[in-house]
Amino acid sequence: MSTSDLTHHAPRSTNKLRSLFLSEYLVLALTVLLFVALVPFTPGLASSANLLNIFGYLLPLFIVAIGMTLVMITGGIDLSVTSIIALTSVVGAKLMGEQGSATVLGVGAMLVLGAGLGAVNGAVVTLLRLPAFIVTLASMMFLSGFAVWFTQSKNIYGLPASFLALGQRLPIALAVTGALAVTAHLLLRRTVYGRWLYATGQNATAAHISGVPVRSMTFAAYVASGLCAALAAVMLTGRLETGSPVLGREILLDIIGATVVGGTSLFGGKGKIAWTFFGVLFLTVLDNALNLLNLSQFSITIAKGAVILFAAVLDATRQRFNRLNA
Amino acid sequence: MNRFTRRALDFAPLLLFVAVLAFFGAQSGKFLEPRNLVNIVVQASSTGIVAVGMTFVLLTAGVDLSVGAIMFVAAAVAGKIALGGLPLPFALLAMLAVGLVFGAVNALFITRVRVAAFIVTLAMLFIGRGLGLRITETRAMNLPDSFLELGAARLLGVPLPAWLFAATLVVAHLVLTRTPFGRQVFAVGHDVEMAKKAGVRTGTILAVVYLISGLGAAVAAMVTLGQLGAVSPKFGEGKEFAALAAAVLGGTSLFGGRGSVLPGTLLGVLLIQTIENGLVIVNANPYLYPMITGAVIFVAVLLESLRNRTPGGRA
């Protein structure tokens, strides 16, 4: 029976730098700093064409990251989101491109499939009580393989114009993303469900004893994650004009990285949509700038890997700092 | 859950293995030919060696998702060195060094900074892949024949890779069952705090298992290089999942403290490799492979969680 004996308190820090370090706007500040610092060295960084490019990359990433944020708040993780993106992309493309279904039907099918796959993840995690990362890892492998098998590794073309508009017309994309972000934000901040979600991540036992439906909330988070992945797939498929079985494969690290960099904790119980937005913005600007600086793709991957590691370290350090200061 | 069911679950991997052999054997006569069976073992060597390293990590309730990337970087480094004209032993030594360095970085972040193992090794996976691509400049590298010769060499009629696999299995098994370090790994996996209180150097143990895993990946890369003779951008891809599946299927618990290299991981690796080999022989659609691996991991983890429901296990 060990009791950690906290009879001393770490000195209350009034250091300005420290408070900035812990502030929630740190990442936003870093992004702006990064952007401003690189503008003189990076040709075309601030051009309107490039900004359009940034949005094109940012919006779908943000959508998936929103779902990931919800899952992380419950203390879990969803490694299968990119494979859900791929699978919904090809299923939707098959329906609309090859079988000529209406856009509404296609999009609907994609969203339902995404939510359904998320539901399977959620069910296994809550009912069978298996660790989230292994469940979603297995899902990822299976679904990814399934998508490749389903299309025999070939892309699907011939998508209707109305569908393409969803991904390519910026105002529509912005509207959809904005609506999702606002809904998620309000859900988290202003509804009972949001409070329940946070409580589940902070202390599932105490939440359960206080009457929070912990299992339902966890389940719902995974469904939401699948749904967001499907929505992102709609946008990405529209933009690329193809249903691809490897769609989204490269952005898994970006999604997790953006969410963690933004400040959502891997330990659960903490996270905001706004933070995730800052994280996504940071990663997108970083990616974009590094590309324009003609860094090779692998250097960028290395840089991102380092960033996510750094963010996780920051997260762990903040945890310990908080514990010590109590 | 009674004793009988519990025992049955323990034998599940073996039963599955026999079932798979029987299934594919029935599908095709070629399958059970001794030449094919030896083939299976040889093919399994690479994944098997990685899985052995992964077993150490899993026993401490950790995970190492970066092994595939470590293989890639090790192979790429070896390629560069060999193509640069240096003799083979240098290349091999460099590979081991790469494995140790990656393992050390993983260990540092996991034990000192206390970041979750899966996120650290996931980040290292990406960093490693990027690094590997950088070194190979995204092109395939054809290594000098010395590698292939090594890979094809035979001792007593059995290919070198299989010997290496066997040696790894035996050494790992002895370490886990006959050395203080090995027994302490099990203690740490059961309960880190209790082990610490008992005076076990938990920090060291947790760090060393990641070094072992990195080393295992490096050795596995040697074996694969010996078989392929080239490094493509996809070198080692997916190995982490195959190794994980093999170890868990062989009875190593994700929660730590339980598992074995012999017969556990060996069975797990053979099972997965047999399935793959069998699928090839019956001319199954190659697209099915990743799905099957994913399904296998899932089944393995499911069995695992069922085992943990008993009063004897930890839920």
Next chain:
Amino acid sequence: MSRRLLEFIDIEKSFFGVKVLKGVSLTVPAGGMVGLVGENGAGKSTLMNILGGNLRAEAGAMQFEGEDYAPANPQDAARRGIAFIHQELNLFPNLSIAENLFLTKFPRPRARPWIARGEMHRRAAELLREVGLDVSPSRLVERLSSGERQLVEVAKALSIDARLMIFDEPTTSLSVREKERLFALIARLRARGIAMIYISHTLEDVFRLCDDLVVLRDGEVVKAGATATFTNEKLVSLMVGRTMRQLFPERRLPARRDGDEPQAGLEAGAPMMEVRGVSQPGVVENISFALHRGEVLGLSGLMGAGRSELARILFGLGPRAAGEVRLDGELLPRLTPREMIERGVAFLTENRRTEGLCMDAAVADNLTLATLPEHARTPWRWLSRESLHAAVTRIRDVVKLDAKARDAQPVRTLSGGNQQKVVLGKWLLHKPRVLILDEPTRGIDVGAKFEIYRLIHELADGGAGVLVISSEMEELIGLCDRILVMRGGRLVDEMPRAEFDRERILRAALGAESQGGQGI
């Protein structure tokens, strides 16, 4: 060589500002057997943790074998030859007996890196022989019974050449045979000159085994001396004692109890919750009682008697194999906590840090956690900030939460007393019909305790039924209308306020009759 093997000199220790050991001095003579008795919370565990190197004393010192002794960790204690046989055994079930014994000191052949198996098993077998355990040293610990595991722990103590062994509640999970086997072993070990400290609530055993007794109460030694100078009764009364008067709010006027001025609409004294024949094998057996409206019912007993487990079963946190529970006359099926809450039942658990609070969440968030739906409007369950804020402000005032604690402050930063008030506030907002409190004032200063007692009375006065589980007898006596006593999973005694008797309660909890005493 000093005749005193171990000496505690004025040991002091506090937790979160509450003094748990107030200057304890105690001696264990060489080769002696000292029984350490005291109620729960008297400080025995803390003292032993300090001895074992798990905790550090704030003041005072220890001497072992004539030298200063200040262990920084359990290994230091082991090195000096002090071994513990804990209640929760520290064995690794996935390793063999021999491996557990030699985990940090495996014998190795001449500096080789591997274990000398033969030697290890031989030595292990020897130790097992000494403790009288006839099992192969290569057997996995998970295959052993509790009694056998305990013997392995003793073997472990022998393997470090212990000169002082501490037994903490060793017989709670043993059969009669295993107990006799253990006692025979203890006699053999004593014959070898090993000194011991024996901690137990089974007074009969303590009288049988120990040369000297030390009675702890409220963090102080109230009496120490040869066992022969104590009687069972004297021991019990010393354990219970007349402590300084606790401050309790005045209990309600008897008039209301007679039904003179019933609260609006309430029938004073009608049963709010009726429990009949509730059983769960291995946990509780045939529990039947009633909790009335407006009543504060106390549940006393030792740790392990099943009180918390019973509370959890009633609230739906544990399985219930048999029995009925009625709430306000309505028969309840086995419900989840959520459903119990919906029916107006609230449960304040023992462990506020792990089960009562989200430590990193804000005060306001914790306060409102159980009642969020009440402040929400459909269809999106949109929360009304004003409604929440009003509720928070109101309840803060009711529980008298520290004004300096801001609504947005994480609960982790509050003192224990304030934290407990937050948990209580959470449940009070719910306006429960039945409130179950498990150790509501554990680790809280006197001032905060008084306020919590006041709140409990207010709640009861409002017509709720309150069930209070506590290990502090003074608390129950000052607070309750009726007290139930549990022992070994059963209800063994019940007394109304007029019959409150400290010694009677303790005797029922211990199972000690006036003459001799009966073991379990």
